[in-house]
Amino acid sequence: MPRRAATAEKPMTRKRRDEVFDAAARVFAERGYHGASTQDIADLLGMRQASLYYYFHSKEAALEEVCARGTAGFIERAEAILKSDEDQGTKLHLLLAAQVMPMAEGADYVQTFLNERKWLPTESRRRIGRMSRRIEAIFERVIRDGIRAGEFRQEINPRLATLGLLGMMNSVAAWHDRESAGLEKIAEALSNLVIGGIRQPEGSNYGS
């Protein structure tokens, strides 16, 4: 009886499997997909390089799995916020926070998804890309609704605002660990920054 393919139902315990992908995520996040070797992953596990192929059938497949785990929950949480009956300002605030908070738990997975997904082979990149576009669509929806409701300013370009906001929030993954502030505080500060704006509104200048 032949050994089961790595892609089929997994006889290996979830625990060990998770350790392997944790290591892969770690190494991909730290060195980048192309800069990471399967040897690096094996070293982290105290395992031989070739043994990894029991858990995935190619380095690319490992990247795909890590990226997929990196997006887990994002869409669901965003959809839930979209469907909630908060006002659009609150929804946007929640969306912004939801984009940042998962960087606490699965930091390596999220960072790999953000930075390395572009190296996936065309097919899986498309599949993963669909998730990004879904997130973008939800942001854009909330912004448009907010403008329509008179809650957000008319001049805002929903598409560019979406991409800018996501760019800002996703950049957090690259620097939050070097700052003293925790993710919660960062999410709060940035959300407040963009929703309220930097400029002091006219007439409410109680300084000087």
Added chain:
Amino acid sequence: MPRRAATAEKPMTRKRRDEVFDAAARVFAERGYHGASTQDIADLLGMRQASLYYYFHSKEAALEEVCARGTAGFIERAEAILKSDEDQGTKLHLLLAAQVMPMAEGADYVQTFLNERKWLPTESRRRIGRMSRRIEAIFERVIRDGIRAGEFRQEINPRLATLGLLGMMNSVAAWHDRESAGLEKIAEALSNLVIGGIRQPEGSNYGS
């Protein structure tokens, strides 16, 4: 007399040298430093892989040169804006635009600097990193001054705002070419977004 080292004064014409680094920047930007081979660069030039080593003495050195070119002018322009006697709101607006506009000309250089500098060897990474920190310091200075002057809101955290704004503006490099809007329009939209805020100020709701 031995051949001159690639790092010393360059006998080669500036023109050809620029073509070589343009190709390197292109390939680094497209495939990432580790994903790019010197063969890829040579292919783009219609040249043999080994011939490249007449222009640089290692792939790492090529990356360093490309990154250095990618930062050219940034500091100078930011310093000039800081020293100008505009109000802080205008300064911030100009800084934000200055962060985005160079992505038109040297797109490949800028993108390589932003995404690949982390793979530089420690020494040159430090050197390049100093430039980033200088830009950050200028942003932070303007924000603090704006708050002190009562021009910006007191609640803003200057450090986190700086990192968030730079994250947003730098993200433009990753997506502007897929959007119909030109860089000028993007810079304007994002700057207006963060300075004025998303939310419609109370009392000026002339909709509905």
Added chain:
DNA sequence: ATTATTCTCTATAGAACTATAGAATGATTG
């Protein structure tokens, strides 16, 4: 205890990549 199953190991094929050495080509100048 024997057998089956899961996991890890050794060994290695085969490909790709960086970098060096030195010859060949082409242009420029005396």
Added chain:
DNA sequence: CAATCATTCTATAGTTCTATAGAGAATAAT
């Protein structure tokens, strides 16, 4: 023309990397 210098070429050493094949160890099932 001859000599010099700049640029590109051929050839290749030496390393690293992915992935496969199949043996062996460990664990669980009958």
